[in-house]
Amino acid sequence: MLEDSSLYLQVILGGLLLGALYALLACGLNLIFGVMRVINVAHGALMMLGAYGTFWLYTLWGVHPLLSLLLVIPAFLLFGILLQRIFVERVVGGPELASLLLTFGLGICFANLALNFWKADFRSVPYLSGAYTFWGLALSRPRVAAFTAALLLTLTTYLFLKKTRLGKAIRATAQQSAVAMLCGIDARRVRRITYGLGAAMAAAAGSLLSTIYSFNPEMGHVFNLKAFAIIVLGGMGSFPGAFWGGLLLGVIEALVAFFWTTQVSEAAAYLLMLLVLLLKPEGLLSASGGAAGGRG
């Protein structure tokens, strides 16, 4: 009996460890959606680029993967700002079709350029091995490290949004873009920084993922879907919703993989998403129906 319960605990903890990466990824997606009502279909591809950033820094110059975040995050912040300036800004406020397809096109470009230059081989960054053991549980070291880093990054972003002037400007724009502009907030600047932040969060999630999984240029597709499932679970546009939704999906996937197979656990995310859309489309974790109906 005791053995059993510690086994379940082990599975759930494993799910939580991975879930924090999902949360980091999905928070970035929801941040972008909240501010400009654009679903960033390029999110998974940005994550993939982040993973390659860490991989090359580690492989070519032996940079420690966690330290590589110090380079990857600012680089993708800038890259995101650039993408917003050149592409995304032009479709903000336009028809949904335009923004969905534009970011979709960006994602295809990134994934296939990566495929061209870096081949379809699976890569990984095996910088750490072994596990922490306590109370009869075993937690793999790289996963614990990635979990901690993801949690810290998400928390930092959350505090930034809550406490700083710029963060407040971002939240104000998300709530009422027109009123925020009346109060003197430069909405275009806010959108640039938001997309930069979202891109940096996706890339950071990719960096961390590269230390615990093998990946290739096509990984973005699967993680896009996971991130979408999460924001539907947690409520679209809600930062805390994406955080809890990420952890929840991690745990659910781990449990499904434990009781059935890994393949079924991949499908679990989508089935769960359809179920949520059917029963509570404003998201499992949202108290009010505030975000329901997307643009509505």
Added chain:
Amino acid sequence: MSRLWGWRLALPPALVLLLVGGVLPWVSSAYVVSLAILFFLSLTLAQSWNLISGYTGYVSFGHVVFFGVGAYTGALLATRWEWPWLPALLMSGAAAALLALGVGAICLRLRGAYFAIAMLGLNEAVQILASTWESLTGGGLGLTLPPLLEREPIYYLMGGLALGSTALAHVVASSRFGLQLLAIREDEVGAEAVGVPTTRRKIEAFVLSAVPAGMAGSLHAWHVSYIDPASVFSVLMTIQMIVMVLLGGAGTVLGPVVGAAAYTILNEIFWVRFPFLQMTLVGAAILLLILYMPMGVVHLLQERGWLPRTRKV
């Protein structure tokens, strides 16, 4: 008067095309016939995607799922249960329609973002189902089919399907139903306010769009005699539908025709030689089309006065 003039102008080229299409299998090589089948397939899929996404603005990111479901339905009915081709073909359209009805009833009550996300996931989920349900679908190894139809019948059937879905688009475009779909695309709240039952119309358009895609799936399965989950649920096919429609013009009847023709020709001439570069270029094409030519080629021709400015094109 101008309407008569338009008909008279369009009639001769249409008749010539029909005639050429009709005699093609007798006068040309197997290669040309296969290429034509590919063009008809692309055209059918483009019309199918256009019907939901071009007209209502609801982006179906997983539209290939209907093609795949149709392919498996057609393949299984024809081999496992030895149905004749016609009922099997009709059933594959019905299966796709049924799936669209179920998914549409869940996701189309909501605004477009949810629908786009759900469709992206749906294709993945169904592909996983097809790979894991080995006793029925043969799993990841796929299904090998005995030859059911020759190349020529496939050619005429696929051609008929392409023609039929284009005719359907024409009928929809000039109907009250089509206007309501366009109203949903332009301003859904406004459309609802003037009494358009938006959810119902969206679901109808979605189901209607799934049928040709499903039928094309079974014809394709019989044509290539081998299907597996990775090929018939390929994301690339959805991307292809999107870029064809964007290129030609979303929400127009001729747009998918222009797009499918251009795509087939370009694909044949040089893209096959650089498969990775091809997808990068397709991605770039989507970007450029959205930014600089969101209305597509047909609209451009209309502005120049080379095509009449009616919804019927």
